[in-house]
Amino acid sequence: MLNTNLANSTHAALVEESLKNAYNTLSDFANREEFLLKIQTAFGETFHADKLEGLRQQWIAGDFASLPQIEILTGTQLRGANAAYAGENNTIYFSEDFLSQYADNLSAINSVLLEEIGHYVDWQINDEDTPGDEGEYFSNLVQGFELSESQIQALQGEDDYGVLNLEQDWFKIEQNNPTSFLNLSSNLAISSLQIFTICLVIFYMYQ
Numbered sequence: 001m002l003n004t005n006l007a008n009s010t011h012a013a014l015v016e017e018s019l020k021n022a023y024n025t026l027s028d029f030a031n032r033e034e035f036l037l038k039i040q041t042a043f044g045e046t047f048h049a050d051k052l053e054g055l056r057q058q059w060i061a062g063d064f065a066s067l068p069q070i071e072i073l074t075g076t077q078l079r080g081a082n083a084a085y086a087g088e089n090n091t092i093y094f095s096e097d098f099l100s101q102y103a104d105n106l107s108a109i110n111s112v113l114l115e116e117i118g119h120y121v122d123w124q125i126n127d128e129d130t131p132g133d134e135g136e137y138f139s140n141l142v143q144g145f146e147l148s149e150s151q152i153q154a155l156q157g158e159d160d161y162g163v164l165n166l167e168q169d170w171f172k173i174e175q176n177n178p179t180s181f182l183n184l185s186s187n188l189a190i191s192s193l194q195i196f197t198i199c200l201v202i203f204y205m206y207q
């Protein structure tokens, strides 16, 4: 559920739209045969199976009441992170700077939301944090995005911890920051460059 007290209507609408997409993605994912295999890939194999099954049944039934509440903060409050998840109070925080910047790119917002939901899943089913950025790995898996071996290694080695200070309270968070987010974009940029180079080579071969 989105706490709309803190949000302007444009940002709130973006998060609501993205939430609807996330519900569809999670329901679809929960119904898939490879559900368990993908969960094990992202979160290891020592999780509480009963807790996972509880989540799976909720998602299949279209019941998302237990998902974290969502709040929108300023970029400064989030210290430049795009979004973050705090397990202690089961809350996802979105940066309004990030929402403004990606207002025309809902799929980017969806990916980040699913990443933070991944951190929530880890918090629910595992006693200890899965090493690396399991949230981002989860986000890619549920959306059916293929990752290269080097991208998987980078995610598993990523330290996504931060702290969030809100009205005297300190929360340990797992965050999506612009650097990790932009990594995916820069990979795309490299791919475009590679395609360009290949085209150039083909062009000269047939001269």
Ligand SMILES: [Ca+2]
Pocket (backbone or CB within 6 Å): 119, 122, 123, 129, 130, 134, 174
């Ligand atoms: Ca975690």
Ligand SMILES: [Ca+2]
Pocket (backbone or CB within 6 Å): 129, 130, 131, 132, 133, 134, 174
């Ligand atoms: Ca982790």
